[in-house]
Amino acid sequence: MKKFNRVLSLLLVASLVFIAACGNNNDKNGGSTSSGGAESIYFLNFKPEIATVYEQIAKDYEAETGVKVKVVTAAAGTYETRLKSEMAKSEAPTIFQINGPIGYNAWKDYTLDLKDTKLYSYLSDPSLAVTDGDGVYGIPYVVEGYGIIYNNAIMENYFALPNKATGVSSMEEVNNFDTLKAVVEDMQANADALGIKGVFASTSLSAGEQWRWQTHLANIPLFYEFNDIGGYDSTVLAGLEADEIKFTYGNNFKNIFDLYINNSTVKPTLLGSKSVADSMAEFALGQAAMVQNGNWAWNQIAEVGGNVVNQEDIKFLPIYTGVAGEETQGLAIGTENYLAINSKASEAKQQASVAFLEWLFSSDKGKAYVTNDLGFIAPFNTFTDEEKPADPLAAEVMEWMNKDTTAVVWTFAAFPSEDFKNDFGDALLEYAQGSKTWEEVSAVVVESWKNEKAK
Amino acid sequence: MQKMIKKYFALFALPTLIAFTVAFVVPFVLGIYLSFTEFTTVTDARWVGLDNYVKAFKDPDFLKALWFTAKFTVVSVVSINVLAFLLALLLTKKVLGTNVFRTIFFMPNLIGGIVLGYIWQLIINGILYQFDVTLTSDPKYGFWGLVVLMNWQLIGYMMIIYIAGIQNVPKEQLEAAKIDGATSGTILRKIILPLVMPSITICLFLTISNSFKLFDQNLALTAGAPSKQTTMLALDIFNTFYSKAGFEGVGQAKAVMFFIMVALIVVIQLGITRRREIEN
Numbered sequence: 001m002k003k004f005n006r007v008l009s010l011l012l013v014a015s016l017v018f019i020a021a022c023g024n025n026n027d028k029n030g031g032s033t034s035s036g037g038a039e040s041i042y043f044l045n046f047k048p049e050i051a052t053v054y055e056q057i058a059k060d061y062e063a064e065t066g067v068k069v070k071v072v073t074a075a076a077g078t079y080e081t082r083l084k085s086e087m088a089k090s091e092a093p094t095i096f097q098i099n100g101p102i103g104y105n106a107w108k109d110y111t112l113d114l115k116d117t118k119l120y121s122y123l124s125d126p127s128l129a130v131t132d133g134d135g136v137y138g139i140p141y142v143v144e145g146y147g148i149i150y151n152n153a154i155m156e157n158y159f160a161l162p163n164k165a166t167g168v169s170s171m172e173e174v175n176n177f178d179t180l181k182a183v184v185e186d187m188q189a190n191a192d193a194l195g196i197k198g199v200f201a202s203t204s205l206s207a208g209e210q211w212r213w214q215t216h217l218a219n220i221p222l223f224y225e226f227n228d229i230g231g232y233d234s235t236v237l238a239g240l241e242a243d244e245i246k247f248t249y250g251n252n253f254k255n256i257f258d259l260y261i262n263n264s265t266v267k268p269t270l271l272g273s274k275s276v277a278d279s280m281a282e283f284a285l286g287q288a289a290m291v292q293n294g295n296w297a298w299n300q301i302a303e304v305g306g307n308v309v310n311q312e313d314i315k316f317l318p319i320y321t322g323v324a325g326e327e328t329q330g331l332a333i334g335t336e337n338y339l340a341i342n343s344k345a346s347e348a349k350q351q352a353s354v355a356f357l358e359w360l361f362s363s364d365k366g367k368a369y370v371t372n373d374l375g376f377i378a379p380f381n382t383f384t385d386e387e388k389p390a391d392p393l394a395a396e397v398m399e400w401m402n403k404d405t406t407a408v409v410w411t412f413a414a415f416p417s418e419d420f421k422n423d424f425g426d427a428l429l430e431y432a433q434g435s436k437t438w439e440e441v442s443a444v445v446v447e448s449w450k451n452e453k454a455k
Numbered sequence: 456m457q458k459m460i461k462k463y464f465a466l467f468a469l470p471t472l473i474a475f476t477v478a479f480v481v482p483f484v485l486g487i488y489l490s491f492t493e494f495t496t497v498t499d500a501r502w503v504g505l506d507n508y509v510k511a512f513k514d515p516d517f518l519k520a521l522w523f524t525a526k527f528t529v530v531s532v533v534s535i536n537v538l539a540f541l542l543a544l545l546l547t548k549k550v551l552g553t554n555v556f557r558t559i560f561f562m563p564n565l566i567g568g569i570v571l572g573y574i575w576q577l578i579i580n581g582i583l584y585q586f587d588v589t590l591t592s593d594p595k596y597g598f599w600g601l602v603v604l605m606n607w608q609l610i611g612y613m614m615i616i617y618i619a620g621i622q623n624v625p626k627e628q629l630e631a632a633k634i635d636g637a638t639s640g641t642i643l644r645k646i647i648l649p650l651v652m653p654s655i656t657i658c659l660f661l662t663i664s665n666s667f668k669l670f671d672q673n674l675a676l677t678a679g680a681p682s683k684q685t686t687m688l689a690l691d692i693f694n695t696f697y698s699k700a701g702f703e704g705v706g707q708a709k710a711v712m713f714f715i716m717v718a719l720i721v722v723i724q725l726g727i728t729r730r731r732e733i734e735n
Contacts, residue, residue: 081697088496106495106700206591207678272591272680273580418698426682433592435681455699 040068041353044086044093046079046337049299053373057366061359067352077208080418083107087342094345094353098138099336100413101240104130111137112343117354122361122380127233130338138338141361142376145316145333145397145407146216146294152313154289157194158187165189171315177252177322181259187289188263194289198265201279201288203257205271205432210425212276212292215412217257218424218445219332220319221249223411239414245449250442252321260292261432268432276300284309292319295393298375302391316396318405331400334410335379416452423448490707495700507708511695516683517709520691527598527687528666531605535662536655539610543617544643557618561611568608572675575604590677597677597685604672609665613658620654621647649733656728663724667717688713 045054051073058069072093074082079097086093087110098104104111113135114120120136123129130138152171159169165186166179174180187199203213225248226235261268265288276293277300283291284304291297301309318329341353360366362382370376375389377398388398401407415421427444430436436444460467485497490507492500511517542560546553563571579600580589590596624647632642648655670689673679679686679694686694692713696706 084496084697084703088498102700109495109499207680267587269587269592270584270589272589273576417700419694422698423682426680429591430681433588433681435592452699455701 039066039352040070041094041349041356042070042072042091043095043353043356044079044083044097045071045073046097047296048073048076049296050374053369056373057360057369060365060369061356064365065355065359067356069356092342092345094342094349095357096340096342098130098338098340100138100338101130101236102413102415102417103338104132104137104340107340108132108137110340110342110344112341112350113137114139114341114354117358119354119358119361122358122382124379124381128335128379130340138340139357140335140338140379141357142337142374143333143335143379143397144294144296144337144377145331145400146292147319147331147400148290148292148317149283149297149393150290150315150317151283151286151309152315153310154194154196154286158183158190158289161190161193163190171317174317175320175327177255177320177326180317180320181255184259184263184290195286196265196289197282197287199263199289200260200265201282201291202264202266202274203260203268203271203432204274204276204279205425205429206273206275209275210428211421213257213428214421214425215415216294216332217253217292217319218415218421219410219412220256220321220408221247221253222415223332223408224249224252224323226411226414235409235411236414239411242414243450243453245446247442247445249321249323250438250445252323254438256319256321257428257431264288269434271432272429280304290317295377295391295397298391298393311392314392314396316393316400318400318408328405330403330405330407331397332408332410333397333401334407334413336410336413416449417455420448420452486707487711490704490711493701493704495703500704503704507704508712510702510705511708511712514695514705514709516686516691517688517695519683520686520688523598523685524667524669524687527601527605527669528663531602531609531666532659532662534602535606535609535613536658538606539613539658540617542610542614543621546614547618547621557615560614563608563610564612566608568671569675571604571608572672575600575607576676579603591680594681594684597680600676601669601672601685601687604676605666605669608672609662613662616654616658616661617651620651624650649731652728652732656725656732659724659728660721664717664721667720 043054043058045051051071054071054073058071062068072082072086083093083096087096096107096110098107098111114129115134115136119139120126120129123139128140129136150171155171158164166182168174168179168183174183184199187194187196191198204210205213222239222245223235225245226232226238226242228248229238229242232238232241261271265282266274279288279291280293280297280300281304282288284301284307286308298314301307301314316331318326318331320326320329323329339357341350343350345353361370361378361380367378367383367387370378371383371387371389375391375394377389377394388394412421424445427436427441431438431441489497489500491502491504493503493507494500546557546560550556566574576590579596583589583592583596588596590600628646628650629642632646637645668689669687670693673685673687673690674693677685679690683691688709692706692709695702695709
């Protein structure tokens, strides 16, 4: 018993020391942040691939102005989770990101009206901002584009094939779905001669890796559907108003999706285990000629060890789905990255946060970071034509913007919820595996939209 | 000494009590409160009464997940305990290298759930690839995958508890039974089983609560695919909380119900098995 008592008291003392140590620690933290006051701001970053650049920027900014910028990056796919927990803290993020009108709806109690800031006046097209009534609550900071990325070297090989079954001899001629289909299917038949495993890199459908289909590809048919509804300024607004959808262009989605999964590096039944990284690696290693993704994927392609794709061979093709008149369709160009300022932060911190963003997007030093290191096509009039990113995909996006084509608007900003996208993605997986018919997939899409809107 | 302890009891107990309050009581009470509110972050909540509970019950995903979890729990609790007990019997016999085997069987328990989930995903997909299917092709693959994973992880732990129990069975009783001519089957049923009842209580408690609360392994192995058909309760709660704006409260309500359910089941189980325990 005596021994037990001694052990017990030792334990209790130990826990006392532990608690005291914790308390101390907290004091230290509390001390440094509160003394920082307005001189410290907190940016919760959305893009993990450029986290280190932001840290460098923060260091530079502090050296120049004395304002400490704390940059925290949420791991891929966990931004909302992270934001929810960070916002509940006493030192909440002062700059955070919303993904458009739907995101604004979730966070509207926390977003500051930015209409009187210089940052808003820098926007080359003010209509891009997220607005509500007179207020401006989200400022887009990057324009991105997606489509079908192709490796021109492999395409040239195909066009030079003696036994090719199509009359197509350059990518210029591929400007609608039928031509694309003919070329792709003929390429798949000659896969061995071209040295590829399949035309399209695997259609990643494992959980959390479905966004290229349930968000980006889904955007195409719904863009056309909302475009048919007259009386709205944009397809996003039409989509936000729609309580139900018909999925009129569902068959167009099926067209391209079938083409993706049937002419690929892997069998359709195995897609449930594939990730976006797998898919980009296949493209980088030259096992596939085409992959659907956006200009942000350049890093992913460039970083793959044993990369065989030449920078000048990487090109973009719009996603053709067999819609009438699609010859003039361009890439899907838009943004889902809007910066917002925390309206519950102190006045001084709000000012400091806006000042930081204005510095980043208008000072020479800041702009150099944005163009060269972050690789953003920034939608601000403070950037001259020379100050554009040099990576091949971003350059392609800008080239397509100047072509005589109509860009597909990023209509998925109007999708009702994450659940809608996930339902769509799950249905696609089951379709690829053969356990759902296309009619059932269509029904899921229509049903889910209705349910999620009703909630 | 005794007097000293009494005198300073409050002082010494205070730190632990504070830690317990901060880390358990406060979040728990706050959690229950939040299940009656609508909120974006936990610091700004608006009272909505029972609304969240109504929504939770109307959610077909919740009931589906409950059913899946129940099935999983029954299968894995039975298989884990039977296999662990058999292994324990085997390894309390005088066999060469029992210690090595005990260590090896215990080791899977030291690996975290997420890692285990991904390892087994690779293994199972590696096999299923030969037949042109994957874990997501059919919910039954996910179900049995989870059962195998859970068995692999927990059998070693339960085995150790059973071994301790079996070793505590008095040698005299076993010897007496043998001299009286009892077969080894009778010895097992009439002597060993009743005497290891305390171990069975603990093992059942651990396996039931662990299977019911399973999250990491579920997330890593299938993440609910295909179409949420392998989503267990904990994962469903997580998804409700994070993938729909305005549904945080509903997720919280589900979590409260989840807690009540697990507590109820475990208390009933403890009651039943406790009654069968006999003083050694």
